[in-house]
Amino acid sequence: MTLPPELVGNPAIVRLSASMLDRREGDCRDFAAAKARPDVRSQIFERRRFAPWEDFPLGLVMQVLDAVEFDGADVDAAVTRALEDNRDPVHPGAARWIRHACHTYLETADSLAAEGGGLRPERHPRIVQRSGSPAEMRALTAWGRWYGSPDGAVVEFRRMRLRRPLGRADGPATLAMAYVAAAGDRAVGGTQDLYRTVPVPVREPGASPRRVRVVEVGLTDGAAAVLVDTAPQQVRHAYLSSVRPVAAGLLAGGHRTPGGDCADCKLRASCGTLPRTPGLLGLPDRGTHRRTWSITTARQYQICPAQAHMRDLRLPAEEAESTAVRRGLIVHQWLEAAHGRPGARPCAPEDLPDPETGDLTWDGPPMSRDEYRRARPYLLQHLRVCPLLGGEVTHVVPEPRLAAYDPDADVLVVANPDLLRRVDGRLVYREQKTSAAERGITAENALEMVPQLALAVCLIADGAFGDPSGSVELEQLTPVSGEVVTFDAADPAVVATARAVVSGRTRAWHRDVAFGATPGPWCRVCPVTRWCPDASRSGDGAPLVLDGLVIDPATGEILESSGRPSSHAEAVAEAIAAPEIDDEPPF
Numbered sequence: 385m386t387l388p389p390e391l392v393g394n395p396a397i398v399r400l401s402a403s404m405l406d407r408r409e410g411d412c413r414d415f416a417a418a419k420a421r422p423d424v425r426s427q428i429f430e431r432r433r434f435a436p437w438e439d440f441p442l443g444l445v446m447q448v449l450d451a452v453e454f455d456g457a458d459v460d461a462a463v464t465r466a467l468e469d470n471r472d473p474v475h476p477g478a479a480r481w482i483r484h485a486c487h488t489y490l491e492t493a494d495s496l497a498a499e500g501g502g503l504r505p506e507r508h509p510r511i512v513q514r515s516g517s518p519a520e521m522r523a524l525t526a527w528g529r530w531y532g533s534p535d536g537a538v539v540e541f542r543r544m545r546l547r548r549p550l551g552r553a554d555g556p557a558t559l560a561m562a563y564v565a566a567a568g569d570r571a572v573g574g575t576q577d578l579y580r581t582v583p584v585p586v587r588e589p590g591a592s593p594r595r596v597r598v599v600e601v602g603l604t605d606g607a608a609a610v611l612v613d614t615a616p617q618q619v620r621h622a623y624l625s626s627v628r629p630v631a632a633g634l635l636a637g638g639h640r641t642p643g644g645d646c647a648d649c650k651l652r653a654s655c656g657t658l659p660r661t662p663g664l665l666g667l668p669d670r671g672t673h674r675r676t677w678s679i680t681t682a683r684q685y686q687i688c689p690a691q692a693h694m695r696d697l698r699l700p701a702e703e704a705e706s707t708a709v710r711r712g713l714i715v716h717q718w719l720e721a722a723h724g725r726p727g728a729r730p731c732a733p734e735d736l737p738d739p740e741t742g743d744l745t746w747d748g749p750p751m752s753r754d755e756y757r758r759a760r761p762y763l764l765q766h767l768r769v770c771p772l773l774g775g776e777v778t779h780v781v782p783e784p785r786l787a788a789y790d791p792d793a794d795v796l797v798v799a800n801p802d803l804l805r806r807v808d809g810r811l812v813y814r815e816q817k818t819s820a821a822e823r824g825i826t827a828e829n830a831l832e833m834v835p836q837l838a839l840a841v842c843l844i845a846d847g848a849f850g851d852p853s854g855s856v857e858l859e860q861l862t863p864v865s866g867e868v869v870t871f872d873a874a875d876p877a878v879v880a881t882a883r884a885v886v887s888g889r890t891r892a893w894h895r896d897v898a899f900g901a902t903p904g905p906w907c908r909v910c911p912v913t914r915w916c917p918d919a920s921r922s923g924d925g926a927p928l929v930l931d932g933l934v935i936d937p938a939t940g941e942i943l944e945s946s947g948r949p950s951s952h953a954e955a956v957a958e959a960i961a962a963p964e965i966d967d968e969p970p971f
């Protein structure tokens with residue numbers, strides 16, 4: 385990595401965590417390259433502010449497991465002590481998950497110990513490092529739990545996953561963890577030395593392992609997956625041939641992509657790629673610390689602050705796969721593939737073959753004939769309102785990831801429009817919704833009912849895309865209708881309404897430090913209700929009736945609408961029909 389002018393320090397000290405190799409194509413390379421260099425910092429000094437609550441529950445799980453495995457503590461007593469002694473308050477939902485995760489892990493660990501040949505926990509983590517001097521070091525670490533056989537012949541690394549195992553045996557992160565197990569030395573002072581000392585002091589090398597294992601353990605469902613179980617020589621060969629080039633590319637950096645990483649990025653304060661939009665959220669102060677906000681955050685907080693907080697902590701959510709969720713996903717994937725074709729070609733009838741006899745081959749993820757049959761009526765209605773019809777359409781970008789930073793509020797705002805394009809040179813930002821029945825969303829209430837439209841107006845008006853003018857569209861599809869509502873982001877009245885909606889969705893969230901639960905009928909469809917001690921347990925499979933909307937909790941479909949639903953009811957309906965993807969953090 386060539387040190388960017390925004391940074392100072394020593395780029396020759398590199399400490400790469402193996403899990404960073406899980407990063408996706410399109411993620412910001414410069415963020416990862418800078419993060420892997422602990423001695424590099426921004427030239428612009430910023431006092432770091434920390435969350436006034438515990439924001440890393442997995443760290444407390446590790447602390448409890450240390451007490452149980454190394455000190456012989458009772459697991460429940462260790463959990464209680466860790467929660468009581470923690471510097472920052474722990475949300476009740478997080479506390480419940482931590483207790484569950486500790487029990488789940490220890491139950492799984494019993495069977496893994498026997499399977500691995502009598503493995504014992506090791507207090508000292510391993511590290512691979514090459515250091516010529518204190519001014520130069522390259523190190524590879526793996527964050528998780530370590531085990532070994534009494535004779536040193538077997539070394540096992542366990543990667544903890546919040547819900548279930550996700551890794552691949554041939555994944556770069558998995559092979560890098562195996563390499564640390566095969567070639568690493570044990571740190572003398574424990575985990576803290578891995579991140580504070582250069583070079584890391586290590587113990588005298590012991591017997592070389594003859595067998596290396598990498599295991600992923602799901603802390604919620606208790607599943608374990610043995611991804612690697614082989615000889616060190618094979619691990620070294622796989623690492624050198626397939627992982628080292630990936631690691632070299634990650635450390636080289638090379639491009640910047642604004643997104644969720646920006647909140648913690650060393651380059652954020654001076655990055656010219658991240659739009660700075662002072663006053664975007666209309667908040668009067670900088671709150672407690674730097675945070676990330678999206679319309680998903682707003683929707684969850686409006687339903688229940690506790691739900692929003694638990695999802696922000698990434699506590700495992702119940703995965704919804706209702707017919708409405710699956711249909712909406714298929715429609716979005718089909719439109720993303722169709723709008724991403726070369727030449728900005730409008731969608732046409734020939735793109736939608738007969739569901740019984742037609743060829744369903746397409747560029748998107750696989751779908752069954754039955755799934756296509758359910759989605760096709762909505763796609764047929766889309767043909768009349770396809771965004772690639774009319775005018776000179778250029779710069780078509782389906783499903784982009786966007787971010788902007790509001791320095792007045794110290795909040796990173798993340799947005800995911802369904803489509804960006806320019807029509808006759810003018811920016812047009814489109815959101816799209818499917819529903820089995822009309823939802824009562826009109827031009828008069830759309831900014832309030834669909835707050836992502838209001839955010840889009842504010843982003844455009846505040847210059848996040850350059851020219852502070854453009855249009856925002858809502859495409860609504862049912863099996864029998866397709867219509868588009870349009871807002872001019874240069875219209876002062878539209879902008880004023882949009883700003884009121886956005887600030888209304890962020891004001892209480894920005895100053896909240898307790899995130900109390902607001903139990904109600906929506907607890908039945910809350911994805912994290914199992915962790916909430918205050919959740920309402922009443923109700924069965926009967927439809928949810930909320931402020932004019934009748935919602936089937938099993939399918940996510942709106943069965944009836946009075947035509948005048950509240951924004952709270954719409955938030956619940958949207959949460960059922962379009963749940964947030966459970967994106968496992970790369971630990």
